[in-house]
Amino acid sequence: MARGKEAASRERLIESAVTLIRRQGYSGTGVNEIAREGSAPMGSFYYHFPGGKEELAATAMGVGAQAYARLISRALDSEGTFPSRAAEIARATAKLLAKDDFSLGCPVATTALETVTSSEVLRGRSRQAFDEWIGLVADAARAEGIDAAAAHELAVSVISIIEGAEMLARVRGSAEPLEVAASAIARLCVAALGRRGG
Amino acid sequence: MARGKEAASRERLIESAVTLIRRQGYSGTGVNEIAREGSAPMGSFYYHFPGGKEELAATAMGVGAQAYARLISRALDSEGTFPSRAAEIARATAKLLAKDDFSLGCPVATTALETVTSSEVLRGRSRQAFDEWIGLVADAARAEGIDAAAAHELAVSVISIIEGAEMLARVRGSAEPLEVAASAIARLCVAALGRRGG
DNA sequence: GTCTATACATGGATAGAC
DNA sequence: GTCTATCCATGTATAGAC
Numbered sequence: 001m002a003r004g005k006e007a008a009s010r011e012r013l014i015e016s017a018v019t020l021i022r023r024q025g026y027s028g029t030g031v032n033e034i035a036r037e038g039s040a041p042m043g044s045f046y047y048h049f050p051g052g053k054e055e056l057a058a059t060a061m062g063v064g065a066q067a068y069a070r071l072i073s074r075a076l077d078s079e080g081t082f083p084s085r086a087a088e089i090a091r092a093t094a095k096l097l098a099k100d101d102f103s104l105g106c107p108v109a110t111t112a113l114e115t116v117t118s119s120e121v122l123r124g125r126s127r128q129a130f131d132e133w134i135g136l137v138a139d140a141a142r143a144e145g146i147d148a149a150a151a152h153e154l155a156v157s158v159i160s161i162i163e164g165a166e167m168l169a170r171v172r173g174s175a176e177p178l179e180v181a182a183s184a185i186a187r188l189c190v191a192a193l194g195r196r197g198g
Numbered sequence: 199m200a201r202g203k204e205a206a207s208r209e210r211l212i213e214s215a216v217t218l219i220r221r222q223g224y225s226g227t228g229v230n231e232i233a234r235e236g237s238a239p240m241g242s243f244y245y246h247f248p249g250g251k252e253e254l255a256a257t258a259m260g261v262g263a264q265a266y267a268r269l270i271s272r273a274l275d276s277e278g279t280f281p282s283r284a285a286e287i288a289r290a291t292a293k294l295l296a297k298d299d300f301s302l303g304c305p306v307a308t309t310a311l312e313t314v315t316s317s318e319v320l321r322g323r324s325r326q327a328f329d330e331w332i333g334l335v336a337d338a339a340r341a342e343g344i345d346a347a348a349a350h351e352l353a354v355s356v357i358s359i360i361e362g363a364e365m366l367a368r369v370r371g372s373a374e375p376l377e378v379a380a381s382a383i384a385r386l387c388v389a390a391l392g393r394r395g396g
Numbered sequence: 397g398t399c400t401a402t403a404c405a406t407g408g409a410t411a412g413a414c
Numbered sequence: 415g416t417c418t419a420t421c422c423a424t425g426t427a428t429a430g431a432c
Binding site: 023024025026027028102103105109110112113114116117118123126127130153156157159160161162163164165167168170171172176177180181183184187188191 | 221222223224225226300301303307308310311312314315316321324325328351354355357358359360361362363365366368369370374375378379381382385386389
């Protein structure tokens with residue numbers, strides 16, 4: 001599969017699914033709509049994704065999760081102190097969401113909430129995505145000398161507050177909650193660094 | 199409407215909608231399913247809620263939001279220091295979710311994310327619910343001498359981290375993220391109190 | 397690999413008797 | 415206020431030619 005430019009429709013389907021699911025969630029997005037927006041006929045849909053909607057959504061979630069992982073990495077690799085770099089994740093998220101007037105959200109969150117009880121596959125992928133993001137933040141915290149347990153807790157807090165603030169930001173159509181989250185993240189990092197040496 | 203025991207089916211429909219939407223979200227829950235679980239025929243559904251699914255969902259969201267507001271108030275009125283009482287919101291949330299093995303989530307979050315771009319009504323109700331919860335926390339913070347702006351920011355952070363942690367907890371089927379959130383909330387409160395006097 | 401047409405179930409909503 | 419039957423659109427998925 002996919003050697004040259006074959007299966008360009010596969011990529012378009014994934015891209016279409018990522019966008020539509022970010023906007024409307026999993027249940028609210030139909031396969032016909034995904035195919036139409038991706039300029040692909042249904043024949044291509046089920047050829048590339050024999051597992052149907054669930055398989056494409058799982059793939060799309062993976063792609064979206066990787067993209068957000070890159071945003072996290074870029075923020076953590078930016079200039080400044082650790083608290084400032086961690087806060088930059090929230091600020092970069094705010095910029096990203098503002099780009100489309102908060103119509104496009106997290107590529108994982110909505111589907112995660114919708115499918116907790118209905119799809120083991122999507123729930124597993126959601127968990128995997130969150131775990132990876134948490135891992136990136138925890139690694140950066142450990143690099144600052146914070147012990148493993150504290151680094152993990154800090155990372156869980158950071159991802160939690162960003163996800164929650166993202167929801168508030170979308171509902172309000174304003175970046176303010178994410179800016180507030182950035183400040184809170186910086187404070188939590190400072191506190192964690194303070195407990196480091198003693 | 200609703201004077202004696204008439205319209206008991208109305209209450210059952212609301213109750214059914216709250217539960218199903220907490221479990222599957224808005225798009226994933228059908229009106230037929232709501233009626234069936236509420237032991238009400240479709241005739242009653244559209245008699246009590248001429249606005250259809252959206253109207254019932256809005257009502258259900260209001261009921262669910264009030265219930266959670268009571269949980270917040272109870273936590274904030276409990277014994278202990280302010281940081282401890284604020285953290286209690288997250289701990290009480292963890293207990294609540296664990297009761298049904300994390301199958302039932304926030305009565306607002308999933309629908310909020312799903313309908314940001316598709317329903318002004320539900321988006322407005324979501325915003326209203328979040329604003330009320332934030333207001334309760336902010337009021338408690340101000341009662342500790344924290345100034346209004348700082349109290350608001352603290353409250354936004356508290357609700358954000360709880361919502362995000364709730365999502366992680368459901369996906370993992372574990373209360374751990376909410377316990378971590380409780381600690382983070384306590385730290386944020388301590389920091390805010392510290393900036394209070396100077 | 398792609399396309400069209402279509403099967404079949406479910407979705408939201410309504411009609412009209414009671 | 416309640417109930418059943420039903421309309422029509424949409425949803426997921428498949429068939430089978432190309």
